[in-house]
Amino acid sequence: MAARIRARALRMVHHAHASHIGSCLSMADLLAVLYQAVLRVDPKRPDRPQRDRFILSKGHGGAALYAVLAERGFFPLDWLETYCDDGARLAGHCTHHGVPGVEFSTGSLGHGLSLGCGVALAAKHDGVSCRVFVQLSDGECDEGSLWEAALFAPHHHLDNLIAIVDYNKGQGFGTVAEVLNLEPLADKWRSFGWAVREIDGHDHAQILDAFQAAPFEPQQPSVILAHTVKGKGVSFMENKLAWHYKSPTDEQLAAALAELGETP
Amino acid sequence: MRTAFIKTLCELAATDDRIWLLTGDLGFSVLEPFRDQFASRFVNVGVAEQNMTGVAAGLASCGKIVFTYSIANFPTIRCLEQVRNDVCYNDLPVKVVSVGGGFAYGAQGYTHHGVEDLAVMRALPNMTVVAPGDPVETELATRALLDVPGPCYLRLGKAREPVVHKRPPTFALGQAIRVRDGGDVTLISTGGMLEHTMHVAGRLAAEHKIEARVLSMHTLKPLDGAAVRAAARETGGVVTVEEHSVTGGLGSAVADALAAMDPPHGPLRKYGAPDRLNRRIGCQTYLRTLGGDLVELVRDLLKRTPK
Numbered sequence: 001m002a003a004r005i006r007a008r009a010l011r012m013v014h015h016a017h018a019s020h021i022g023s024c025l026s027m028a029d030l031l032a033v034l035y036q037a038v039l040r041v042d043p044k045r046p047d048r049p050q051r052d053r054f055i056l057s058k059g060h061g062g063a064a065l066y067a068v069l070a071e072r073g074f075f076p077l078d079w080l081e082t083y084c085d086d087g088a089r090l091a092g093h094c095t096h097h098g099v100p101g102v103e104f105s106t107g108s109l110g111h112g113l114s115l116g117c118g119v120a121l122a123a124k125h126d127g128v129s130c131r132v133f134v135q136l137s138d139g140e141c142d143e144g145s146l147w148e149a150a151l152f153a154p155h156h157h158l159d160n161l162i163a164i165v166d167y168n169k170g171q172g173f174g175t176v177a178e179v180l181n182l183e184p185l186a187d188k189w190r191s192f193g194w195a196v197r198e199i200d201g202h203d204h205a206q207i208l209d210a211f212q213a214a215p216f217e218p219q220q221p222s223v224i225l226a227h228t229v230k231g232k233g234v235s236f237m238e239n240k241l242a243w244h245y246k247s248p249t250d251e252q253l254a255a256a257l258a259e260l261g262e263t264p
Numbered sequence: 265m266r267t268a269f270i271k272t273l274c275e276l277a278a279t280d281d282r283i284w285l286l287t288g289d290l291g292f293s294v295l296e297p298f299r300d301q302f303a304s305r306f307v308n309v310g311v312a313e314q315n316m317t318g319v320a321a322g323l324a325s326c327g328k329i330v331f332t333y334s335i336a337n338f339p340t341i342r343c344l345e346q347v348r349n350d351v352c353y354n355d356l357p358v359k360v361v362s363v364g365g366g367f368a369y370g371a372q373g374y375t376h377h378g379v380e381d382l383a384v385m386r387a388l389p390n391m392t393v394v395a396p397g398d399p400v401e402t403e404l405a406t407r408a409l410l411d412v413p414g415p416c417y418l419r420l421g422k423a424r425e426p427v428v429h430k431r432p433p434t435f436a437l438g439q440a441i442r443v444r445d446g447g448d449v450t451l452i453s454t455g456g457m458l459e460h461t462m463h464v465a466g467r468l469a470a471e472h473k474i475e476a477r478v479l480s481m482h483t484l485k486p487l488d489g490a491a492v493r494a495a496a497r498e499t500g501g502v503v504t505v506e507e508h509s510v511t512g513g514l515g516s517a518v519a520d521a522l523a524a525m526d527p528p529h530g531p532l533r534k535y536g537a538p539d540r541l542n543r544r545i546g547c548q549t550y551l552r553t554l555g556g557d558l559v560e561l562v563r564d565l566l567k568r569t570p571k
Contacts (some may be wrong), residue, residue: 049326096354104325105353108345115350120323125304126326145346148315156307234419 001071002032003101004206006233007262008067010081014253016084018092023063023245026168026201026228027135031068033207035132041074046100052130053103053119058137058166059093065102074101110143112136113163116262117152120221122160131214134163139171142180154193159215163194164225166201169232170241186225194223201226214216234259265420266294266363268399272406273331275300278525280410282327285457286320288313288334291363297331312337314504315481317346317358317423324356329410335364336378340385340417351415352388359409359416360385365395365455366507367537367551368422378419379537382454383512385417386485392437393485395419397458398428401482403527404435409510410439421456428458428480438483440491446475449562453505454481457552461505464558484514489521496522496529501565503533533565 033165039052042102055100063083069076082088089098094108103149104115116134121129140146153161167185169176174183186196195216199206207226214222230244231237234256248256274297277283284305285298299306305328307512309316313334320330332339340347340361351358362381369376385393396402397473402420409416432443443466445460453461458480468474479491479497495502502522504515514532535555542554555561 056408104321105349108349110314111318111346111350113345114318115322115325117315118319118324119326120322121307121319122323122328123328145314145318148310148312149318150313152309152315155310 001036002029002069002261003233004071004261005032005067007257008070009063010253010256011250012067012080012083012235013237013247015081016092017247018063018084018184019059019245019247020060020063021057021247022170022231022237022240023137023168025234025237026230027061027166028064028233029128030135030164030166030207030226031064033204033211034112035068035072037208038211039133040130044102046074050128053132055112055116055134056094056102056106057134058109058140059079059106062090062092064092065094068100069101069234072101075107086099088211109137109140110145110228111121113149114129114145116161116163117158120153121156122159124158130160132161134161135236136163136165138165138167138169138176138182139164139179141182141185144186150189150192150194157219158221159219160219161221161254162211162214163221165223165225166228166242167225168228170239170244172244174241181201189223193220195220195222196225198225198227201228202232224242265394265396265399265402266423266444268402269292269418269420270483272403274298274301276407276410277305277308280329281305282329284323284328284330285409286316286330286332288332288338290314290334290338299465302353311344312344317343318350321346321350321354321356324358325354326549329357329359331359331361333363336362336369336376336557337381338379344384345523347415348388353392355390357413358368361418361420362418362434363420365419367422367548370438370548370551371545373545374542377542379421379509380512380540381459382484382508383513383516384507386512386517388459388545391485392416393551394483395435395455396482397453397455399428400429400432403482405482407439408435408437409532410431419455419568425456425457428462435534438471438486438488440479440481440488442477443480444476446477447498448474448476448500449566450477450479450499450502451505451562452479452481452492452495452502452518454505457489457505457507459557460477462550465564467559468562472559474566476562481514484517486494486519487521489524493519493525493529498526499530502526502528503535503558503565504537505558510541510555512540531565534562535561555565
């Protein structure tokens with residue numbers, strides 16, 4: 001599944017000459033495990049009130065989310081071929097309008113964790129046993145609004161809320177360490193009252209174990225710091241800042257798909 | 265107005281368990297009745313308006329009708345992108361409530377002057393924008409907001425505003441209330457300026473034999489364009505009256521309505537806070553006169569209008 005998400009996202013950004021392929025590739029394994037083995041969601045009933053929620057706060061990774069949703073049958077695979085086209089449904093940044101399975105429209109960073117807090121609070125109030133997963137980026141942790149939500153969730157004992165940081169160490173102008181250092185990131189979350197687990201965000205066994213184990217502590221929200229590689233799976237894209245922006249040429253697409261063992 | 269709002273919200277919440285109230289740690293001595301009666305649907309989110317608005321959107325996505333509450337610019341401009349994206353883009357029933365719109369906190373300085381909120385909220389695509397004229401309209405508007413499926417902005421004054429409507433008027437969102445009849449000129453008021461507008465209309469009649477029609481334009485969006493056009497056709501001119509910048513608020517909305525109308529129609533003047541940085545502080549009554557003397561503005565307008 002992860003390879004298919006990567007291949008489809010590559011084809012989409014190639015088709016649309018779009019950015020952010022590196023950010024799609026770094027979270028592909030997280031999405032694959034979530035949608036194959038963790039989330040209680042039903043493609044036939046995407047609005048079922050008891051469903052688990054997945055909120056892509058890093059909305060710039062929309063291509064990867066659309067890919068996994070289409071793979072799971074939330075909408076036809078051929079929608080992916082119109083990604084970013086004039087008048088098409090699938091916008092570059094996640095849009096929920098007319099797209100089954102997308103919970104919220106996102107794209108501006110620092111919004112998703114608050115949305116997740118609201119959903120988790122409603123579920124607690126209503127006695128619904130769903131879990132709410134919010135996928136954050138590391139660059140997004142620069143946003144002050146994120147830390148407002150990070151204060152809120154432990155205060156309200158939202159143990160049904162699981163944040164995942166796609167910690168690929170890259171952001172707009174360089175590495176996280178260069179642009180605005182986040183370290184010690186685990187300590188920051190811990191000091192805000194979150195139960196923290198650090199994993200290799202490409203190791204499916206570790207990912208599954210963390211998702212199944214959450215909440216890690218009773219009465220506390222959980223955060224998974226998923227150490228990832230930006231551009232993971234395509235050797236010439238890995239850890240290259242340029243792939244936050246560039247879209248692959250025909251030749252680069254073919255080479256990337258070959259590395260993934262996918263047909264062009 | 266805030267008292268009428270919270271009283272009405274409590275009445276509504278007693279029979280509608282979808283209603284939640286979030287506050288950004290403001291509303292001391294106002295919100296307690298709701299908190300005490302509906303503790304599980306009341307959240308003081310702390311001084312964190314961005315998170316408040318996102319949380320409200322998350323709750324609303326689960327079938328709740330969520331009111332967010334703070335003062336002046338804090339629930340609107342401070343968290344504008346959350347209102348725009350989380351609430352409006354996702355088209356969720358979040359009702360943003362601001363207390364102390366205009367110059368209610370006038371002595372506190374420019375940070376606390378809510379004089380751009382109507383312009384900003386009006387620019388959001390599926391936002392219903394309401395600024396009731398008195399406590400009676402506040403109650404009616406609060407009830408009406410529940411029937412709007414999408415986002416709303418309710419801009420209130422503060423406390424002890426006088427009751428203008430001695431009897432409850434017929435109220436519908438998007439429909440101006442004609443509070444006074446008159447054929448010489450039309451004064452269109454929004455929000456808490458209604459009482460002052462009625463006072464000015466009385467003076468115009470008593471001192472200058474000018475009979476003014478007065479409309480309470482409690483809903484800025486959708487605007488009652490028909491009432492505006494009728495006023496421009498049937499009376500000698502239109503003057504908008506607002507406790508807000510003359511840029512982007514009621515005056516601009518009415519100008520838009522008139523721009524879409526074929527001539528002939530009467531002239532338009534906008535009375536409100538001038539479009540410049542206001543460093544002046546003072547009480548509400550004092551700051552409301554930043555736009556000059558409303559009686560003189562109306563007289564001047566009519567002098568220039570050919571009969």
